[in-house]
Amino acid sequence: MAASHLRPGSIPRPAGLDSLAPGSGSIRLRSTRPRSESAPGGPRAATLARRPGDDMERPHAAHGGPGVALGTDPANRTRDPVRPGRDGAATRRRRPRGGRPAGRFAQKGCLVADASYGLGLRRGTLEAAERTRAVSPPTAQSYRQVLSGLPVAVYLADAQGRITFFNEAAAALWGREPELGKDVWCGAWRSYRPDGSALAPREGPVALAIREGRSIRGEEIVIERPDGTRRNVMVYPDPVRSASGEVEGAVNMLVDVTDRRRAEDALRRSEERYRTVLSLLPAAVYTCDAAGRITYYNEHAAQLWGREPRLGATDRRFCGAHRLWLPDGSALRHDGTPMARAVEEGRSFRNEKLVIERPDGSRIAVLVNIDPIRDEAGRLAGAINVFHDTTALVLAEQALRDREQRLREADRRKDEFIAMLSHELRNPLSALRNALATARLDAQRLPQALEIAQRQTDHLARLVDDLLDHARITQGRISLRREPTSLSRIVERAVEATRPLFAARGHRLSVSGPSDLRVHGDPTRLEQVLVNLLSNAAKYTDPGGEVAVSLAGDGGEAVLRVADNGAGMTPELLQQVFEPFAQADRGLHRPQGGLGIGLTLARRLVELHGGLIEGRSDGPGRGSEFTVRLPLLLEQQGGVAAGEPGTAPRRAARRRARILMVEDNPDAAESLRLLLEVLGHEVAVAHDGDAGLDVARARPPEVMLVDIGLPGADGFEIARRVRCDPALRHVTLVAVTGYGRDEDKRRSREAGFDHHLVKPIDAETLARVVARLESREADGAAAPGEGDGSAVAPREGAAAAPRLGATR
Numbered sequence: 016m017a018a019s020h021l022r023p024g025s026i027p028r029p030a031g032l033d034s035l036a037p038g039s040g041s042i043r044l045r046s047t048r049p050r051s052e053s054a055p056g057g058p059r060a061a062t063l064a065r066r067p068g069d070d071m072e073r074p075h076a077a078h079g080g081p082g083v084a085l086g087t088d089p090a091n092r093t094r095d096p097v098r099p100g101r102d103g104a105a106t107r108r109r110r111p112r113g114g115r116p117a118g119r120f121a122q123k124g125c126l127v128a129d130a131s132y133g134l135g136l137r138r139g140t141l142e143a144a145e146r147t148r149a150v151s152p153p154t155a156q157s158y159r160q161v162l163s164g165l166p167v168a169v170y171l172a173d174a175q176g177r178i179t180f181f182n183e184a185a186a187a188l189w190g191r192e193p194e195l196g197k198d199v200w201c202g203a204w205r206s207y208r209p210d211g212s213a214l215a216p217r218e219g220p221v222a223l224a225i226r227e228g229r230s231i232r233g234e235e236i237v238i239e240r241p242d243g244t245r246r247n248v249m250v251y252p253d254p255v256r257s258a259s260g261e262v263e264g265a266v267n268m269l270v271d272v273t274d275r276r277r278a279e280d281a282l283r284r285s286e287e288r289y290r291t292v293l294s295l296l297p298a299a300v301y302t303c304d305a306a307g308r309i310t311y312y313n314e315h316a317a318q319l320w321g322r323e324p325r326l327g328a329t330d331r332r333f334c335g336a337h338r339l340w341l342p343d344g345s346a347l348r349h350d351g352t353p354m355a356r357a358v359e360e361g362r363s364f365r366n367e368k369l370v371i372e373r374p375d376g377s378r379i380a381v382l383v384n385i386d387p388i389r390d391e392a393g394r395l396a397g398a399i400n401v402f403h404d405t406t407a408l409v410l411a412e413q414a415l416r417d418r419e420q421r422l423r424e425a426d427r428r429k430d431e432f433i434a435m436l437s438h439e440l441r442n443p444l445s446a447l448r449n450a451l452a453t454a455r456l457d458a459q460r461l462p463q464a465l466e467i468a469q470r471q472t473d474h475l476a477r478l479v480d481d482l483l484d485h486a487r488i489t490q491g492r493i494s495l496r497r498e499p500t501s502l503s504r505i506v507e508r509a510v511e512a513t514r515p516l517f518a519a520r521g522h523r524l525s526v527s528g529p530s531d532l533r534v535h536g537d538p539t540r541l542e543q544v545l546v547n548l549l550s551n552a553a554k555y556t557d558p559g560g561e562v563a564v565s566l567a568g569d570g571g572e573a574v575l576r577v578a579d580n581g582a583g584m585t586p587e588l589l590q591q592v593f594e595p596f597a598q599a600d601r602g603l604h605r606p607q608g609g610l611g612i613g614l615t616l617a618r619r620l621v622e623l624h625g626g627l628i629e630g631r632s633d634g635p636g637r638g639s640e641f642t643v644r645l646p647l648l649l650e651q652q653g654g655v656a657a658g659e660p661g662t663a664p665r666r667a668a669r670r671r672a673r674i675l676m677v678e679d680n681p682d683a684a685e686s687l688r689l690l691l692e693v694l695g696h697e698v699a700v701a702h703d704g705d706a707g708l709d710v711a712r713a714r715p716p717e718v719m720l721v722d723i724g725l726p727g728a729d730g731f732e733i734a735r736r737v738r739c740d741p742a743l744r745h746v747t748l749v750a751v752t753g754y755g756r757d758e759d760k761r762r763s764r765e766a767g768f769d770h771h772l773v774k775p776i777d778a779e780t781l782a783r784v785v786a787r788l789e790s791r792e793a794d795g796a797a798a799p800g801e802g803d804g805s806a807v808a809p810r811e812g813a814a815a816a817p818r819l820g821a822t823r
Contacts (some may be wrong), residue, residue: 029594056367095280132736168248168269171255172221174262176200178469188248188271190240202266203238205481207245211237224252224755235272244766245277283285299381302388304397305358307332319381319404321373333358334400338372342380356399357385380409428594440478443471476775483755484543484616494757495537495623499648502566502573503530505538509545510564515551517562528566532573534645540620542643544628548641555639556581572626573647578640584632592630593618621645672696677707677733678751679725683774691781703730708736715743723763731766738767751776 073311124380129425143782156584158372162169168185176199185202186192193202199218218223218229231254237246293300301312308327312335318598321354324335333355339347349355353364360812364385372378383402390396450464450471517524534541547565552562584592593614614630621628626645632638674696678684691698699716701707704725711719719737724732730750737743748770750763755773763771770781 019208039334057578072536086816087779091520091714098474099516126215168271169262169266169267170202171266172200172225173264174225176216176222176225178202179264180317185269188246188269189238190242190244201238204241205239207237207239208248209235209237221252221265221267224267225252225262228254228256228262230254246271246273258699296401298402300399301335301541302397302399303333303354303358303400305395308357309335310397316402319371319379319402321375336371337374340378342368342370342371344370353383353385354398354400357400358395361387361389361395363387372653379404379406381405389577443474443478446471448818452523466553472775481616482610495540497535497537497624499533500538500541501532501534502532502541502575502645503528505541505573506564509542512542512546513549513553516550520553520560521558522553522554522556523559524564525561526564526566528564529568529790532566532568533648534573534624535648536645538622541624544573544620544643545577545619548643551613551641552579552581552639555579568647569644571647575643575645578638580638583637583639584630586633589630589632593628617643662695672718673699673714673716673719674718675699675701675707675711676720676751677704677720677725677730678720679703680722687776694781703735704730707733711737711746712740716746718747718749720749720751721768723750723754723759730768734763734767 034398035680078426091234102762104633105809130533143799149416162180163182166563168182168543170178170185171183177196178193178198178200179195181193181195181202188205189202191202191204199220200222206214206216207754214236219233220236223229224231225532230251233249233250235249237245237247249270251270254262255264255266257263290311290313293311296313296315299313299319302310306329307326308329312324316335320335320337322335322337324331332354333349333351336349337634339349339352341347347369352369353367357361357364358361362738367383367385368377369383371381381402382405383396383400385396385400388397388399429768438677450467451747454464506526506528510524514524548563549564556562558581562577563580565578567574567576618628623644624645626643628644631640631642633815638696674691676684676691677699678687678700681702684702688698688700699710699714704727707719707721708728719733719735721730726732729738730752734748736750737746748768750768751770751774752759752769752776755771760771
């Protein structure tokens with residue numbers, strides 16, 4: 016086996032070579048050829064043995080013949096005559112100080128050599144005497160040739176460490192030929208420990224084996240040759256003992272493992288690079304062996320697991336996660352993971368989705384990719400898993416699915432809303448048509464018909480206003496006109512606006528709370544919020560029910576509650592009651608009516624005021640309660656003065672004004688002319704822009720009511736031409752249109768209009784316009800008007816021109 020394939024502590028000995036048996040004091044060379052192929056006494060076998068009863072004298076120069084000296088003096092280090100004993104066995108005779116030969120000493124082992132199959136050093140007992148006597152004894156020269164021909168380095172040393180023999184492999188390994196009997200312990204130029212520290216010869220393995228009388232197996236040292244090169248070797252020294260058990264020397268075998276060490280170093284460096292690359296990957300990586308024990312993981316894996324598992328542990332095999340789950344939420348055992356299946360089945364897995372639970376209970380979604388690992392023989396040795404965190408992606412996908420679901424729901428609600436809108440518009444239009452027909456057919460019923468027409472017209476106006484407000488809020492284009500406002504006055508106005516609805520259904524309405532709570536808000540919008548809440552309470556409470564409005568202070572907040580004992584709400588409806596177009600009753604009957612956007616508007620308006628609105632219900636049939644919380648003013652002031660917003664507008668003074676109306680719709684023009692004439696004004700009508708300009712130049716009016724969408728020159732063009740005509744610069748321009756967006760109002764202001772009124776225009780608004788004109792003539796200056804939501808900011812440089820006043 017090549018050195019590069021050996022491992023420390025498990026290095027096979029060269030073929031046939033084991034050791035010199037500790038305590039045996041013997042050397043045995045034996046052929047590894049099968050007995051049937053090596054007959055006793057054959058030419059391949061040579062035996063040098065020590066048998067009980069044989070005398071072995073110490074070699075003497077006169078004896079002659081080749082030999083190997085063990086324990087001889089330096090002058091006799093290369094030759095040691097061996098004389099034949101009885102039965103052809105080679106013997107040596109030890110001569111005591113008195114000169115007489117000592118008794119023969121027995122050997123417990125033998126050295127057997129076979130030139131074809133190598134050399135073996137073994138422990139053991141003496142071969143059977145009969146077999147030993149049948150083998151021809153080798154000569155000392157043949158013994159030396161066998162040692163010299165070994166494929167591994169072997170050398171012998173005496174008890175003082177002097178080298179008495181070495182073979183060619185040892186000299187080649189050392190890079191020199193040591194001087195026998197002079198060089199001690201080792202023939203290397205220098206010796207080192209594996210860590211690079213110097214190793215003194217007396218501290219080397221051979222010295223230790225002789226000093227302690229024990230064998231040493233597989234200790235690694237580094238030897239340095241005279242040329243400076245170094246080799247890694249494994250040493251196997253055995254002590255050589257005499258018959259009395261005394262250590263006479265040692266035999267050492269050296270195995271060059273330099274190539275193996277270099278291969279191991281290269282492998283280690285490769286593994287280090289491999290681990291460095293894996294540690295730098297932006298993904299989690301870990302490996303396990305064929306038993307599922309984790310053998311490696313990088314920092315990313317530990318972070319995703321939320322723990323650092325112990326390598327080689329068996330409590331959590333195949334994965335270091337605390338717990339595992341499938342995407343559907345079902346638990347997954349560690350031995351059922353894709354990693355376990357990859358090890359068991361030897362196949363790869365791609366983009367498998369799992370959920371990891373960390374020790375702290377948090378969970379993350381991961382995507383795993385696994386490949387099996389095989390050894391050189393193709394056997395499964397484990398698997399490698401590369402996985403990464405996909406939690407953000409999973410959440411994004413879930414958010415996308417939720418959004419798609421919401422869009423589908425919104426689309427469904429839109430369809431329902433269009434159907435509801437059609438229903439809500441047709442009902443008042445039908446009532447209007449019937450009222451007008453009744454008035455034409457029966458003059459006595461005219462007052463009743465007009466009352467019906469007025470109610471239905473107001474209803475249509477509220478529907479359109481709600482739609483416009485919802486559009487503004489959805490697009491973030493609604494603005495507030497905030498000022499110190501009395502909440503008690505807001506409650507009074509809202510109750511007064513909804514009183515007819517309560518009276519029609521026979522409800523009992525109660526109001527309670529202090530009158531000094533003030534907030535910084537838009538009075539019109541806050542009234543709109545409360546009107547929506549009161550209207551819902553009236554509609555969804557059976558006739559004869561009770562509705563309570565309460566106002567209170569709570570710390571730095573004003574708390575407004577509207578409670579009823581009506582239909583109540585299910586938990587499902589309560590969760591979506593503030594969503595657009597959400598209504599409890601979507602059936603064909605729809606006795607409550609409405610578009611389902613009132614509470615949506617209320618919530619947004621309250622939030623714009625920095626407040627909060629909440630709904631509560633104990634269930635169907637158990638009533639509802641809505642609570643509005645608004646921040647109070649930092650400094651509370653007394654009651655609301657008579658002239659503050661929220662008070663009733665002053666009655667418009669009657670004054671005859673000269674008005675020019677430019678309107679292309681004949682019916683709209685005629686109806687508005689009749690209304691203005693009833694109010695006492697002088698009215699002229701033109702049905703296109705050019706005609707309107709001609710009439711204005713012929714007899715300049717005080718007020719021009721101009722439709723925007725005119726044939727020919729539109730309303731914007733008329734306004735620009737009027738402002739460029741010195742004779743008409745005093746005219747107050749009022750845009751009358753069905754377009755009420757902020758963008759439409761901005762364009763009107765830029766064109767030169769003083770005001771922007773959105774159709775339909777009621778009589779009170781027109782009266783205020785003319786009254787404001789009279790007021791300005793008297794005061795000589797323009798002042799802000801009462802709120803009707805229709806004002807356009809004055810133009811720069813237009814202060815000298817008469818204006819009707821800013822209205823809201």
